[in-house]
Amino acid sequence: xxRNFTPKVITANDLLEGDVIYLAPNDxxxxxxxxxxxxxxxxxxxxxxxxxxxxxxxxxxVYLADVSPTPEGAAPVHFREAFRAKGPSNYAHGKQxxxxx
Numbered sequence: 210x211x212r213n214f215t216p217k218v219i220t221a222n223d224l225l226e227g228d229v230i231y232l233a234p235n236d237x238x239x240x241x242x243x244x245x246x247x248x249x250x251x252x253x254x255x256x257x258x259x260x261x262x263x264x265x266x267x268x269x270x271v272y273l274a275d276v277s278p279t280p281e282g283a284a285p286v287h288f289r290e291a292f293r294a295k296g297p298s299n300y301a302h303g304k305q306x307x308x309x310x
Contacts, residue, residue, distance in 0.1 A: 217254055218245040218276050218283050219261045220293070221268035229293045230268065231283075232261050238268065242294045243282030248273070 219232035230238040231245035239245060248254035254273060261271045274290045276283040285291040 214249070214251040214254070215286075216247050216249045216276050216278050216283075217273040218242065218247060219254075219257055219271060220245075220274045220290070221261065221271040224265075224267055224269050232257065236260075241282075242276070242285065242290075245276075245283050247276060247278050247283050249278075 221230055221232075221238075222228065223230050223238070228240055230240055231242055233239045233244055234246040246257070248257060258271065258273055261268065264271075275286040276290070277286050278284075285294055
């Protein structure tokens with residue numbers, strides 16, 4: 210029996226900077242998971258994924274990641290995505306050093 214489709218976001222790495230980025234509803238890329246477009250329809254998610262994968266001059270490693278929708282936006286379901294959203298863990302730098310407005 211096939212699994213039910215669970216909510217997902219499209220994530221990738223910025224081609225030039227290497228940062229983890231997420232596809233936003235307005236077709237831009239954001240570095241903040243809570244601003245990502247939450248996809249709850251499998252067909253729509255596949256179309257959005259194909260569009261994102263075609264942006265080879267902007268992103269690499271595009272894939273769908275499971276999330277849990279919350280009132281504040283998407284929240285990671287798996288440890289890997291929580292880790293990617295926080296940035297490098299060896300010391301505070303990059304995303305961890307910046308204060309979000």
